[in-house]
Amino acid sequence: MNTEYIKIKNHINGKWLDETNGQYEPLKNPSTGAVIGEVPLSSVQTSQAAVLAAAEAFPAWSATPLPKRMNYIFDMQQAMKDNLEMLAQAIAIDQAKHIAEARGEVGRVIEILQMACSIPAMIQGETVQGIANNINGRIIKAPLGVFCGVAPFNFPALVFGWFIPFAIGSGNTFVYKPSTESPLFMQKMMQLLVDIGLPDGVVNIVHGDRETVEAWYEDDNVAGVCLVGSTPTAKAIAEGCGRGGKKTMLLGGAKNFLVAMEDAPMDLMIENILMSGYGSAGQRCLAVSNIAVVPEIYDEFVERLLAASKDITIGDAMNPDVFMGPVISAKAKERIENYIEIGQNEGATLALDGRNPSVAEGNKNGYFIGPTVFTDVTPCMQIAREEIFGPVLNVMKVGCINGALRMIKNHEMGNGAVIFTQNSYYTEKFINEADVGMVGVNVGICAPHPYLPFGGIKGSLVGNNKVQGKSAVDFFTQNKVATVRVVDPKENNAAPVASSNAAVRSCVAS
Structure with a gap:
């Protein structure tokens, strides 16, 4: 891989952007200690701009037919297969994971994407027939809007796989903050998402520190926040998101x-x-x-x-x-x-x-x-x-x-x-x-x-939600319940009001 100086950029609404309001810090190769590039510490304004781009992309993306969304997941998987070595070397350079293990990490994400391709089966709703006369109940699993995610340095590819495919496959849009210590994988992966034609704003990348994340807590456009990191950080995010009424999926520390x-x-x-x-x-x-x-x-x-x-x-x-x-x-x-x-x-x-x-x-x-x-x-x-x-x-x-x-x-x-x-x-x-x-x-x-779901208990998991599989789909969707009365247009529209009201009362009581 080319080892020329690496300037990490944000990616917002389909554009690679330099950070103009924040600062940059050096990006180092842990194997040598040498400075190999720089990564932005984005401003609050930049973080908010990424969320706004995701929010503006959400209506069209959530209305995109499910098979078409799945085509992007299939294409994402194929792009990773075709570029496995390039992605693995990106991990080995700035995260300094041994190249063999880096290849294994990318390979595991490809397996996760295979699983994400089964979202159509996991997102199916439920129907209860005959709640009352001509009244049925239905549950649909609907997307919520913009989700934001925070990744640790040690698994830049794996955490991408845990969050983004399930979120966007379910109809949401995403703002992702990689670790400032290992951002190179996501630069390469984001370009692959661009190359497969993923619509602008569906996935946005913003680099930064704590202020970048704290900007999400009170943002009305943010539906939820995901993290893999330390337990103290997970608790801090849980507290901030609790004040703002956000969903959280927070994996903490371990022993x-x-x-x-x-x-x-x-x-x-x-x-x-x-x-x-x-x-x-x-x-x-x-x-x-x-x-x-x-x-x-x-x-x-x-x-x-x-x-x-x-x-x-x-x-x-x-x-x-x-x-x-x-x-x-x-x-x-x-x-x-x-x-x-x-x-x-x-x-x-x-x-x-x-x-x-x-x-x-x-x-x-x-x-x-x-x-x-x-x-x-x-x-x-x-x-x-x-x-x-x-x-x-x-x-x-x-x-x-x-x-x-x-x-x-x-x-x-x-x-x-x-x-x-x-x-x-x-x-x-x-x-x-x-x-x-x-x-x-x-x-x-x-x-x-x-x-299968991935996650611990006690101090290793803040909250209840785990990553991978059906657990991830459940987190990134909401259960929307519909009560439907079926009316035969051939029937007399002047049916007795009392009979109609009784059916409604029976439905509500149940």
Whole structure:
């Protein structure tokens, strides 16, 4: 991919626009620390202009026949297939996700678009016949208007797939704010939407910080706001949208558990932990973080985990021969290193220190943290309670499955948890009792298939709405109820008033 200086632009009402009222901040390549471009911090006025463009596009778009809207979703999917490598490299450059994982992320979005193509089946309404004489009831799923979305840095493509296809496929229009740390994917994706002929204003891109989002709270044109991000940010948006009467779909933070039972398939488990804990440099909402191991295999597990972790190769995200790239920024690197120091001060054993890993000369200024493993961790420690969002694993000894389930239940987050076992009793007990929104058995990352809803519970989900599948269609639509009296034009129009009124009273009472 061309690595010339990248100037990120907003896209409003079909036009690529420079930011004239706001500021710009540098865009960096985390693998090298080099400035590769600039991204706008858009003004409130720019944010409002994007919403207005979406609002003006809504009447015509919502009136567009459903098959024609679906044609755009089909074309969007094909455009992503045709440009998979270009989109993946965009993610690898500014987000520094390893190129193989970036390809996997784009591939998953293509699967999500396949699922979104079934919107016509999911958007079907309901009819109740014979509520009263000649009176029927009908529910239709109608679009609401303009939705706005906020994406995190770590999955610029995936969150696009969770929000935009379902919103516009259901007849809404959209304003999308990518992360200022990884905006390049959406620049490329937006151009593909232009190329397939998506009408102006249906999807708009605005870059910025908190002020860009806060402008939506009191805007009468905004029907709802979506977020994938931290729990504090989700709560702030929920409060702001509550004042403005907006719908919200807000996925927050996570602290995921892996439970290793005495019959765990060890080779498979270690392989999955490496991918889950160190893939994307641990910057995933479903990355394993706390590992609860029963005494029977604890020593063997720690020995195997440390040996495998020491073999992890670290380097430039564009290098296919390395396993793990950098974290997103110097600030993130500093935060993770601070947590490592906190863990030491709390009394945990730093069995493997990932600070100052060895990397190639050209990556010396990149933001690298190597695999880090703590043992002798207890649930009350700060490193076990808070989301570190880096390649740091906490190993705990737990007496039995009940002890592990208590740990999970007592944690304020409830995103995901997995168990490794070959015992069907453990499996069913864990599925039924693990107090999280997503459960996995013998998998390191319990991400549901796009057919199924994605989201946690407790502090990992602010509100009730989850992404993907029918849950997404339900969020982006409203149930409009119609009561219909059928009148035979051949009947005498002078029917007794009392009889007519009785039918109305019967309908209302029901």
